[in-house]
Amino acid sequence: MAVETLGSSTRPKVAPWNDPVVRGWIFQIVVVGLVGLLAWFLVSNTLDNLARQKIASGYDYLHHEAGFQIGDTMIPYSPADTYARAILVGMLNTLKVSVLGIVLCTILGTLIGIGRLSPNWLLAKICEWYVECFRNVPLLLWLFLFYKIISESFPGPRQAISVLGTLFLSNRGLYFPVPVPNPIHAWMGLALLVGVAAAVAVKRWARKRQDATGLPFPAIRTGIALVIGLPLVVWLLGGAPHEMSWPVVKGFNFQGGSVIQPEFTALLFGLVVYTSAFVAEIVRSGILAINRGQGEAAAALGLSRGQSMRLVLLPQALRVIIPPMTSQYLSITKNSSLAIAIGYPDLVAAVNVTINQTGQAIENVLIIMAAYLTVSLGISAFMNWYNKRIALRER
Amino acid sequence: MTDALPAGERRQLPPPAAEGGAMGWLRKNLFSSWGNAVTTVVLLLLIFWLLSSFLDWAVVNAVWTAPTGQACRGHGACWALIHEKYRFIFFGTFPYQQQWRPLLAVMVMLAMLVSSADRRMWNTRLLWIWGIGSFLTFLLMFGQIHIPLGLILFAALAVGGLGMLLRGTVAQPPEIAGWRTLAAIGAVGIVLRLVGILPPWSLAIAPFDYVETSLWGGLPVTLILATYGLLFAFPYGVLLALGRRSDLPLIKGLCVGFIELIRGVPLISLLIMASVMLPLFLPSGMNIDKFLRALIAVILFAGAYIAEVIRGGLQALPKGQFEAADAMGLNYFQKTTLIILPQALRVVIPPLINTFIGFFKDTSLVLIIGIFDFLNAANQALVDPNWAGFPSEVYLFAAFVYFCFCFSMSRYSKYLEVELNKGTRR
């Protein structure tokens, strides 16, 4: 060790093996080398085995005819289509159930979470037991149970329960009439977009005016009127085509109309009740985390319980709620892969059939992982952006 | 005031009739306003309706014992099915005559978990409990354990080395000499074993018949997968968390990449990988037991989640602790093991228990790759032609068992959170 003179800014001379920087790099290189070795070992074994067992590799199979049918599709699909399209159909189904699940579990979870804080002892207790029951049992078990209940307690299509002659409930799902496609629908969609944009603009303007003058403006009612009204006006201008496609029993099943299938229902229901139990806890602890004074101040201002929840407590609780919510949203997306156990054709189910048919496990598992990673990162990015937007602005 | 009281005394008046007692409680908690009263009545009606129909099915019309499922037809719940199949649901295909062994193994594991819950045991005693308990558990499950000499020597080297690292600067000379001797014996022995001077001997402990993992099933499998999956994942989760917080860019990058990759994909994809692809990763002729494969998948998966929990604990530590340790001249290893981790881990015990609860439930996914965990054994019980057609009973029974486990653990985690924060709460 060289003796350091006071005030000199040069670093003390040390032997290289005692220099923390050098050590750090050596350590890193060793670790990365070991990881690389392990990876090389696995990859070389895999290549050996693939060659030895004559298993094809590469993604050529994606362009081959799939040859299997899928029961629930959002886009047209037939067995004559390619594997790529079959996997896309599965991916869309995963997205559908995830998005709906996220929206519904947020609503239900928030209600239950607020219910747990209700002054009504009975309601609070029921909400508490709801949370405990659904949280402490595996999701897979709920899915099995709900699927069994849905598929075993509803009658067949010929004995379907009809609700007001428009909805038909049977073990084939819930059939409901839909309008026959008409060129006017595209224009109505456009009007809807315009309505939404206008509603957002009104809300902003009302906010500005209230900040400036203190006068409230019924922005929410105006917004709803715009969103519903504009498409309605377009529809009336287009001559109000009201031809409907009705579900009718023909042969084995209903023809016409549209359907929500039991597998989808059981999966969505299971995901929503299971995850909403966790969401309820997050919401409750978020509200409890706010300073008590806030609630008391809101009450002192004469706001009703609902108003103080909506205007004072929840907006502040959001800041505490968002980060753990993100992980719940991610887990609902990942848990949707349990669809395979009850026969909803999601991404994993479609890829699983593809593994069965092509024998190319590696490529297919990589597809699953890449797809879920993409969705997860997308959700994380969106939630982080939202979190930044509502973060407390320290003045 | 009517009659004056001596100074310093107050007359205790009873509360108004409508405030105290049972009536008061009812009024305050159930009928405080019109809306509240309506809610209460509606809820009571709903509960009554649900409970009465459920009890009709589950108790009044239930069949408790029957020779086959035929006798249950047209009645309520068929608990006779559980009566017939409970051993299969709990222990799967474990040899029927030997099922006292998994029963004992479950008891040992529960005893380990319960004794770990007692805070007075949080010291080296716990290591002994887990060491002996784990040995007993696997001895009961396998029936025979063969420990090769190489493994014993390796354990000696590892224990000695760890002792030297941890205690090398703080212990008394005789203790250090002891650790050194142990490590030296291990190291020399391994060299001799590799050269071939020492024979390939192994310590055989074989009190019972050997039962391989493919016959294991039911509750012990769920417990083993969750408990040991998390136990083995723990050190590796700690390493990942430390790596993610380190200043070394390559290490940090590796750890962040791994954690985010694992947390971004569903457990199913890892399980499918373990069951279908793992054989391809290994040299031909070498294969890993299916049960072990699932365990590896669970360990890989759990590690990433544990790492995130521990990272939370590391972030909660005041910076002063790190700086003080540096000022004491401790090296990175000593700083981490003696100062940082003990404090960080203490903070994360409740969230770790929650992670354990999550994995206890998530192990049910192994049924998708055909391992007989508790839920899968319950599922298989439904296949028997003589007893087909009563799914709800089996699922409710399984749900009840899962609930008992998870609920008690979550209550414990809540209690612990309060206990551990006693010192910091004012």
Add this chain to the structure above:
Amino acid sequence: MAGTAWAGKDLDTVKARGQLVCGVMEGTAGFALANSQGKWEGLDVDVCRAVAAALFGDSEKVKYVPLSSQQRFTALQSGEVDMLSNNTTWTLTRDTALGLDFGAVTYYDGQGFLVNKKLGVKSAKELNGATVCVAPGTTTELNLADYFRANKMTFKPVVIEKVNEVRAAFFAGRCDVYTNDTSSLYATRAANPPPPLTPDDFVVLPEIISKEPLAPAFRHGDNQFGDIIRWSQYAMVEAEEDGITSKNVDEMLKSNNPTIKRLLGVTPGMGKALGVDEKWAYNIIKQVGNYGESFERNIGSGSPLKIKRGLNALWKDGGLQYAMPIR
């Protein structure tokens, strides 16, 4: 490592282990199912037991590994199991590209349709627009789609990973039709449809849309091990042809029929040729029974499945089961 690395190794491995590791289905009544005591039973299980009886003289020296249709080939290729006896269809691709070999056909099967009699369907040609429950297999889904496409019909599949889930969905009326190999259809039909349905409410339609000869599979390379598997099966069929059962096998030892004497090892030679004990066939018949016994006990009249012998009757009775001469 070349494929030949396995050559000759399997039999030694199995013998050294003293136990046969056999891959079976994950619970199909009559073919492979663990009973309440956790003991495996079924026609496929009997094949494993027969091979163990031939190898070790003890039919209990088997370890059963339940495998899904996805895992089975990987498990065999990687050496996790010694042989597969899990309703594997013998096809050219599997016999060549997958590096497998097949024993004798244990069950001549074909994909068919199971429907509720209530629907009044007499033929698969009337299934246009039906909802079909299908267990994910390797070829079942493809055969199904092909058949409907060829007949210009549409259908909606319901595909569930676990076979017992598919069955439950079918009995609940979630689907009009259940398709699988007919053996499995009979197993399903027998698996007590929930009340008030009985097995008689269901019928297997006459159309068989594929050929599915089910045979045990083992790795390509060890011919001697393959011979033992193949001839263990033939011994069971031969025993039925000669009228030897597990009950009368001890009296049959005194028989003067040269064929029986050769089979039971009274006249030595066969066992030596195979590389197993001379009592190999005696042990199989004594402990497992002949093919007919195994069939009736597991899937025939003595079981809830009530499958008729049909194609699987002996060749003398117009079926396809035909043992190569043991001489």
